[in-house]
Amino acid sequence: MxxxxxxxxxxxxxxxxxxxxxxxxxxxxxxxxxxxxxxxxxxxxxxxxxxxxxxxxxxxxxxxxxxxxxxxxxxxxxxxxxxxxxxxxxxxxxxxxxxxxxxxxxxxxxxxxxxxxxxxxxxxxxxxxxxxxxxxxxxxxxxxxxxxxxxxxxxxxxxxxxxxxxxxxxxxxxxxxxxDIMAAVWDKLLINVGINSVTALTRLRNGQLLIAPEAWRVASAAVQEAWQTALASGVKPSPEPLSRMRQVCQATANNRSSMLQDVLAKRQTEIDAINGQIVRLGITLQVATPINALLTDLIKALELGLVSGATNVISE
CATH class of the missing domain: 3.40.50.720 (NAD(P)-binding Rossmann-like Domain)
Incomplete structure (x- = not known):
């Protein structure tokens, strides 16, 4: 082929x-x-x-x-x-x-x-x-x-x-x-909503989310909002998204998420297609998404810092 x-x-x-x-x-x-x-x-x-x-x-x-x-x-x-x-x-x-x-x-x-x-x-x-x-x-x-x-x-x-x-x-x-590939796409999105932005902000590897209770609470709250947004949109993702996020963190424990890799490399992230999409759908469907909105704003602010040269906060 x-x-x-x-x-x-x-x-x-x-x-x-x-x-x-x-x-x-x-x-x-x-x-x-x-x-x-x-x-x-x-x-x-x-x-x-x-x-x-x-x-x-x-x-x-x-x-x-x-x-x-x-x-x-x-x-x-x-x-x-x-x-x-x-x-x-x-x-x-x-x-x-x-x-x-x-x-x-x-x-x-x-x-x-x-x-x-x-x-x-x-x-x-x-x-x-x-x-x-x-x-x-x-x-x-x-x-x-x-x-x-x-x-x-x-x-x-x-x-x-x-x-x-x-x-x-x-x-x-x-x-x-x-x-049902769209349910699978949402399954992946729910995991990314929790892992990507939080690891990008904290510089934790995926597995470290499991031993950082403060970071895990934020990631879990973002996933719960995204789960409610998915249900409101008529999508039927797999049950227990937090358990699935935990499994992914364990399976990729030593990995840096793609968003963290982007931040460390001073590249534009995919925040708009991940947490940002949850915020936009939440507005349309009248689902509250304050954690995702905050994470989106923080990553956007971090991106602005990368462009303006304020990069010391993410140096290796």
């Missing part, structure tokens, strides 16, 4: 390495020419869960036309980069290919559908833990399944969906098809 991956961050690099190792033709599409040049000249180093170093030479390009039409395009960029990524999809999907978003938050599917329509889109979620240590060097920090399914409006056939699931399984990943 010919696969394009838009976004060589931690997760994009991880999937590229594993899928290429399994024999798939994989292409990485980057928007930063200097990073593209680095990844073309140097091997990607993946530190496995066992602490083993593995090197991969990947196909990395700066422009979509250098890849051409693909069978599958994975979108792994940050939520605020989805619009730019979606603009590349018409060429990559030109011969009837399928696009799969494996991003955090909600709203990404709608952005992609505005460009290519919903018919050939798939949604996926994963709780895999991967940390970007530096350009071209990542660490696999925690196991987790990859769930893939058809969102509303998708017309991807059962055969195609099952083939994609088997491709991920062939790469040694715990990949499963799910009939």
């Amino acid at each position: 010919k696969i394009a991956i838009i976004g060589p961050g931690a997760m994009g690099l991880f999937f590229a390495a594993r899928l290429q190792e399994s024999g798939q033709e994989v292409w990485l599409l980057d928007y930063r020419p200097e990073r593209t040049a680095h990844l073309k000249q140097h091997a990607l180093r993946l530190i496995t869960l066992d602490g083993e170093d593995r090197d991969y030479y990947l196909n990395v390009v700066y422009e979509a036309h250098a890849i051409g039409p693909c069978d599958l395009t994975l979108v792994t960029v940050k939520a605020h980069q989805t619009e730019a990524a979606a603009a590349q999809l018409p060429l990559l999907m030109a011969d009837g290919g399928v696009a799969l978003t494996l991003q955090n938050g909600i709203g990404n599917l709608e952005t992609m559908a505005a460009v290519v329509g919903p018919e050939r889109l798939l949604a996926g979620v994963t709780t895999l833990g991967v940390t970007l240590l530096e350009i071209g060097r990542i660490r696999h920090a925690g196991q987790g399944p990859v769930l893939i399914g058809r969102p509303p409006g998708a017309l991807v056939t059962d055969e195609t969906l099952r083939l994609i699931v088997e491709v991920f399984r062939g790469a040694g990943l715990d990949c499963r098809e799910t009939a």
Whole structure:
């Protein structure tokens, strides 16, 4: 299968390495020419869960036309980069290919559908833990399944969906098809609502939330608000979201959340697509979300500090 991956961050690099190792033709599409040049000249180093170093030479390009039409395009960029990524999809999907978003938050599917329509889109979620240590060097920090399914409006056939699931399984990943992918998307969102913003503010690793009662109380309150918002919107996520958040913290104990990685790297975060979405939906559905509103405001203020140069509070 010919696969394009838009976004060589931690997760994009991880999937590229594993899928290429399994024999798939994989292409990485980057928007930063200097990073593209680095990844073309140097091997990607993946530190496995066992602490083993593995090197991969990947196909990395700066422009979509250098890849051409693909069978599958994975979108792994940050939520605020989805619009730019979606603009590349018409060429990559030109011969009837399928696009799969494996991003955090909600709203990404709608952005992609505005460009290519919903018919050939798939949604996926994963709780895999991967940390970007530096350009071209990542660490696999925690196991987790990859769930893939058809969102509303998708017309991807059962055969195609099952083939994609088997491709991920062939790469040694715990990949499963799910009939209600939007419930799974919300399951992941509920976990991110609790873990990401709190770890980004406190600099705690995921597992440390479990031994920091003050941080856990805030994360739990944010999840409870998001749970009520999901129910009010008609979504039926899995029960006991706090238990599931605890399990993810345990499974990815040594991992820095993606939002904490962004803060430490002085990058824009995905707060708008995670806690910010809960606040916006809460307003529409008349569900109180004061903890999520506060966390969103604090992360926004932290981002402003990064831009203005007040970075000493997050130095390593």
